[in-house]
Amino acid sequence: xxxxxxxxxxxxxxxLKVPFTYGEIYHVPPEKDQHDKKKQWAKDQxxxxxxxTNRNNGNYxxxxxxxxxxxxxxxxxxxxxxxxxxxFEKKVSVDNKKYVKQ
Numbered sequence: 001x002x003x004x005x006x007x008x009x010x011x012x013x014x015x016l017k018v019p020f021t022y023g024e025i026y027h028v029p030p031e032k033d034q035h036d037k038k039k040q041w042a043k044d045q046x047x048x049x050x051x052x053t054n055r056n057n058g059n060y061x062x063x064x065x066x067x068x069x070x071x072x073x074x075x076x077x078x079x080x081x082x083x084x085x086x087x088f089e090k091k092v093s094v095d096n097k098k099y100v101k102q
Contacts, residue, residue, distance in 0.1 A: 042073050049079065053086070 043064050050060045063082075071077035 039068075039073050042068055042075055042078075045075065046078060046082075050082070 046064045046068060047060055050063060051057055054060075067078040067082050068075075071081060
């Protein structure tokens, strides 16, 4: 308690004492760190699903980011959206082949 107050009355002071510290200055709040870990886990899992679906080890970072961010990092929603898009792409591909053969 370097400034001798508790609470949120910081705006009342003309000057503030900033204590010197030898330790770590920035601490990641546990809830933010946990949230980041969950996001990374979702990215890793979704990336693996896309790789397995496409049967190769390509770089799908942009697809992973798109589907997860659009669905609030909800894996179930992101997977449903991805599956819907893949079905559409497959249908369009088949339809295009029909038109090319004619």
